[in-house]
Amino acid sequence: MTIERGDRVAIDYVGCFEDGTVFNTSRYDVAVEHGLFDAQERSEEEYTPQSFVVGAGEIIEGLDEAVVGMAVGDEATVTVAPEDAYGEFDEERVRTYDPEAFESMVGADPDVGLHVHAENGLHGDVVAVREDAVEVDFNHELAGKTLVFDVEIVAVE
Template sequence: MSEPTVADGDRVQLAYTGRFEDGTVFATSDPAVAAAHGLAASEAASEATPLTFRVGHDEVIPGLETAVIGLEVGTETTVTVPPEAAYGAYDPDRVRTYTPTEFEEMVGRPPEIGAHVEAQNGLHGDVTAITDEAVEVDFNHELAGKTLHVELEVLDIN
């Protein structure tokens, strides 16, 4: 009797390591890999667990969701996910510029490079540049425009 394979509607659990095209690890379920690649302690603690999702319920990026269909428990593979099947293309129109006064009124604190902000419309962005006249906030997802390489192992199907 053959092993069950992942199908639409199944809940799957994956061990994974996500890398950019240059090999840099951006996320992993393996604490040792997280530590070896210098992922921040808070990131490593929150992300170094298996990924569990229901196939067909838009809980993960489309490219990962479709890649697991048909796999069996124990299958190890590497999936390449282009931007259009991940977080989309980088959109320069999603970079907004505010005066420092506008920014502080909206956010309630002075701008700081790298600060993560949430706009009133629910968008999340990061401060990417500050001058005396302007604060630039990038509302693109941090992985937008990137091709992702995900090494995965199917741990469970139910």
């Protein structure tokens, strides 16, 4: 049975950047091999196939569309452009704050790498701290990147 929109599927995947660097996977052995597994953040049991309804917008568009027409046991390498993944990097989503205002909003000293949650629901990372300014990048961490996925269809409902 080939996959159609509306089907629930489960895939095993390895997500890489174009240079081959693995950034995410559903496979525990791959996570360990590429230094992604952190026992304090995630257990081995959490590495399971990704399940989603095709066409429901539950995963990035490029991967969602790529599984249509595949079947259980099929494997493919799928290259997803930024516009079909997390969008292009947008300079306007990098905001600058006064250090004192930042500290009062966040309740913490600014530090490069600090992850912040804005009241408007945005998430960002502090990317620069200067005496006169704190820069926070509200782009998704994978924005502007072409992603390559090795996928295997493991189930179709």
